[in-house]
Amino acid sequence: MYTVKIIKALAKEKNMSVYELEEQLGFGKNTIYQWSHRTPSVERVRKVADFFGVSLDYLLGRTPEKKINEIDLANIPDGVLTFEGKVIPDDELAIIRHLLRSKSSK
Incomplete structure (x- = not known):
């Protein structure tokens, strides 16, 4: 292998x-x-x-890139992210960002 x-x-x-x-x-x-x-x-x-x-x-030899592709949620334009095939609405994305920011500040 x-x-x-x-x-x-x-x-x-x-x-x-x-x-x-x-x-x-x-x-x-x-x-x-x-x-x-x-x-x-x-x-x-x-x-x-x-x-x-x-x-x-x-x-597994499927990509030449060693590192895991990281996506910074703070830099993603609204309306581009999906979850289970559905676009995450702007208001819900704002809530997710708020939760993540408040968690990292603790």
Whole structure:
């Protein structure tokens, strides 16, 4: 699986072996290498992605971008965001922004 190659490269960037990574994440020995011929659980792949600070899509070889695309709600024009396929109305978006701002100031 291509994912194993990506993990090996990420580990090398951090000057660690895949075995050290497995130990740090609480995986058994050779767990990651087994992903070459077995499908890993989403939870385990997520743990690796979180450890390296990369997106799941990067780890799975679906995108060349390592970082998760961040969207700053404060910079999004009104009426562009959707939830479950429906545009979030301006008044509700204003409430969401207010809640998030008040939470971050605490």
